Amino acid sequence: MKSDLILSNICQYISLSPMEKEYFLSLLEEGNLHKKEFLLSQGESCKHIYFVNSGILRAFHINQEGKDSTVMFAVKDWWITDMHCFLNVVPSMVNIQVVAPSSVLKLSKENLDKLYDEIPEFNRFFRILMQNAYCREQLRTIQNLSLPALERYERFIKKYPHIANAVPLKQIASYLGITPEFLSAIRAKKD
Structure with a gap:
């Protein structure tokens, strides 16, 4: 098992003995x-949290209109x-799909409790992880509500260049809350 990366990730915040x-x-x-490939589909029980060793995954929601x-x-x-859904043991609200071939380490809710x-x-560690995720998502929500699409796109490209170059334009548009056509027009103006 490739464990160096996950241990490095965790040891940024807590110290562990070799036995731990x-x-x-x-x-x-x-x-x-x-x-x-899907790791999770909407409506399924969400039983794991995943750590990405390599590749790219995407979490997305499909509404009633598709x-x-x-x-x-x-x-x-x-x-x-x-x-x-993971913490409250309720059906998943999102799908998690592989965008590029990936290697993950998964931890079940049962094993997390252990x-x-x-x-x-x-x-x-997991408190810090969740705090960071909450802050990131709150900032994203505020930006999506207050910034023009061009500025949201520029910030995304600057912050996540490795993602922007590896995922389809349609998925970036979906993340930014705009249509793929509008994103294409924004990109054409920038070039």
């Missing part, structure tokens, strides 16, 4: 995923799940 690292790694499952809205992307060294009991420092 070993125990944590024993609770993970590794998965290699193909493009377009329109999809990208909630987030996850790339190497990021975590992804439907957090509300981890909290066995290594209390993980309470701190």
Whole structure:
């Protein structure tokens, strides 16, 4: 199992002994995923949180009219799940799909609860992870409500150039809350 990246991610915030690292790694499952494969579908029980070792994943919601809205992307060294549904053990509100071939490590809700009991420092780690995610999503929501589409696109390109170059334009437009045609027009003006 490729574990260096996830341990580095965690050890930015908490210190673990060699035995604690070993125990944590024993609770993970590794998965290699193909493009377009689904890790989670809307309505399914959300039982895992995923750490991306490589590749790109996308979380998106499909509304009743069939329109999809990208909630987030996850790339190497990021975590992804439907957090509300994972923590509250309710059906998923999002799909998580592989955009580019990926390798993930997954941690079940059951094993996360064991981890909290066995290594209390993980309470701190996941609190920080969730705080950071909340702040990121709040900022994104405010920007989507207050900034013109061109500025949202420019900020996305600046902040996530590795994502912008690797995912379809349609998915970027969905993330920014605009149509692919409008995004194409914005890009044409910039070039």
